[in-house]
Amino acid sequence: MTTDTERVASGVRGALRRRVRQGRDFVDETEPAALAAVVVAVASMAATVVGFLLVSSLTVLPFMVAVAAIGYGWIRHQDVTARVVTLMMTVSTILILALIIVFIFMESIPVIAYESATVFGVSVPGLRMFIEPRWDAVSEPVRYSMVPMIHGTVMVTAIATAVAAPLGVAAALFLSEIAPPMVREAVKPGVEILAGIPSIVYGFIGFTVLSPWASTQFDLNGQGTYLFVGIVVGLMALPTVVSVAEDALSSVPESMKSGSLAIGTTDWQTMTSITLPAAFSGVSAAVLLGVGRAIGETMAATVMLRGVPRLTDPLYNVFYGQETLTSIIARNYGDADGLQMDALFVAGVILFVTVLVISIGSQYIEWRMSRKFGGEI
């Protein structure tokens, strides 16, 4: 145990020393004028970011200094300046993710404190949002429970996955293994265009066509069902599943497939016993990403659901669609303020964390898959 920590510590120290040496080399190699320009640019850019965060109207001053420094560096020392500018751009992607995390968490703190519940004499902040199913922003007691929305999101996502996973994987098999080139050239853009149809258009068609239809077919009171929202969201997640799964399937080395075919199997046998098992992790990453898309889908759900944050009765009643984590934000942002607005941010935090975990999980799976075939492609 101690040796492990020591090794990690020495590794960190080594990496640090390498960084410092790299930095010193960079300073030594660079001309002083270029170095000064770059340092001024970085410092004033950092000041700009800080100023922007503090809502200062003077933010524009350091920004202008940064632009001037970069402009000077660009004319006189293009190589160094380009390197530093692109580095700043790279850092900005991490900065944006960090800002998203900080801001949506920060906004949700008040309501988490409000919704504390006492368990065994210990007050746990935010717990009451997950153990009581009551959301009521108007009448006393005012409660902002996430349970009905989590239930809705789970229902919609489960149905969407049941639609998107089998159809998507079958379509990916078709595109990467079965379709003749001509057919593939026609179907592939079709799948891409399916991804391009705006979600509000899906929602509009679902709202005007599917919801009334479902309402008469199942003798429902009013319109809006988890079942059809799930199906529509599944169709919207389909292209994600298809394109990622297709990449995974076509990354299986051709030699493996040829080897199987050479011993006299049919194409289908090769697919089920060689290609699919070999690409299994990639295909499951595709399904995971599809699940992530389905969880985050907003507009179709907002337009098609009823907008009443409560549980369905019984819980597996798919014919009534109440509210999901995404739709409650889109529906209530307008007239919400104070705690209710913060509660919407809690819904956003739950969505963000879930989808981020799914994204990292699928990246890990894909990384393992690329390592597996790394040497052979």
Next chain:
Amino acid sequence: MAGATQTELVSRDTSGTDAVAAVAVAISALLFGLSIVALADLVPITGSVAGVPTVSLLGTLLVLLGGTVMAFGVGSRLEAVSTTPDTTAGLVAGVAAGGLWLVVGSGIGSLLIGGLGAAVLGVLVGAVAFAATVLPREDLGSTVPIGAFPVLTGLVFLTGTLGPEWVFDLGWEQGASLTAAFVIPVATLFSAMVAGWAAAKAYGGFGARGRHLGAYTLVYLNALSIVAFLFVLVAFTVVKGVPGLLTGAQFGPGVGPSTTLGLFGVELSVRLPFSVPFVMNGVALLNDYQGVLPAIVGTVWLVVGAVLFAVPLGVGAAVFLTEYAERGRFTQAVEVATNGLWSTPSIVFGLFGFAFLVPRFGNGKSLLSGMITLGFMLLPLVLITSREAMLSVPDEYRDASAALGVNRWQTVRSVVLPAALPGVVTGVILGVGRIAGETAPILLTMAGGTFVPGGQTVDVIGGFEFTASPPFVANPELLQATSALPYQLFALITAGVGLGENVANADEFRWATALVLLVVVLSFYAIGIATRYYFRRKLRYE
């Protein structure tokens, strides 16, 4: 797929028995189509087709289909038909048949007994079907349990047990019932699919070749359905949207509004030869025809702003990651962050923009906040595609350039970027198509009222002015709430049935808005896909 061509040696001659299986496949295709049109209410369940009541027609065809499939299996077992079956149909077929019969069993159970008895009956029937599929030889196992399902469904339809007026109340607190109008087409659909699968297997003579054919039938059906779905979706929107779009439209010389073209100081005023009020007007009391011009202009400016923000950042970051950085913790962190941003739900971007940007740009919803929020969404797409494009530039190019003695940045600028340009451009166009249709992020950051008068169409270029106090540049046009096409559609939906006195035919207006949005977004996609084909062809010929 390697060697996907079938040689003459593999494909056999069609015989009489093959024809029987082919007929079964054809019947199931017919039933599949019928059940789809019945679901869409094009052929009413209560009505009749060519003098025959729809339910009886479906029932007869189902019995015929199931009977043919079962007869083929039995015939094969009795060696009357020459096939090459395996010893068992396999677990996949077993699970399919078992699951199917489990649903049938528990359905019948809940009609007759209800409660726990239904579940028990379902499991029992499912288990029997599973055993009947897995245990006998493949020709029996893959046809009899599956063929029995359409026969049962058909008989239920024919005897009137499940007639056009059938309703089953699920008895839940929030009331819902299963009606014949839903159950009959769906049962037919599933029967047709599983029987078609079994028939295709039979056509292939069972065994490996039969399973190959069976699976291919389903996979082709799936691909065909996706394409058909896309086609129906687009066609439906076009058909519904065109009347609203062309309300009051005129074509012919001199009917349109006049535009002024200025060139080298010479100003030329031209009257357009067409007038389409829906895309040329805003909404105002005195308009003859109402339109969505402000939303279209809003969408255009949104896209321009997001591209100006995201493309330099994304491409620059991609350059650093591919050309300068060594692979390590830092690049890994950037990759994780990029993919995390890519999959972050759009509504979360909206929340972020609301909390972060709105207070910093005039404390109200504004076009600028919308632009930057969408820019945040576009950034990971641009970064990922640019990076892939730069990685696919061969290292020889870089080495050749470096051998000339130029520095790293000159190599990037004059070798890597031009070579990667096609990929970057395609990625940007497809990404723009994606964000142009987004509603959720601009909902919280930018969107104003339901209707924007034509006079309030944003004019970003004319809005710039200089001020004496920091930040010295101001543009009130950028800081006001405006509309965009996706938001316009959302507002029209939530506004309810009537849209007030301004819009005469609310439904037509909505569909026309949806059509314009679809056209705008899909044209980005069409351009992106066409660009990719163009560059790919060019690369191939070089």
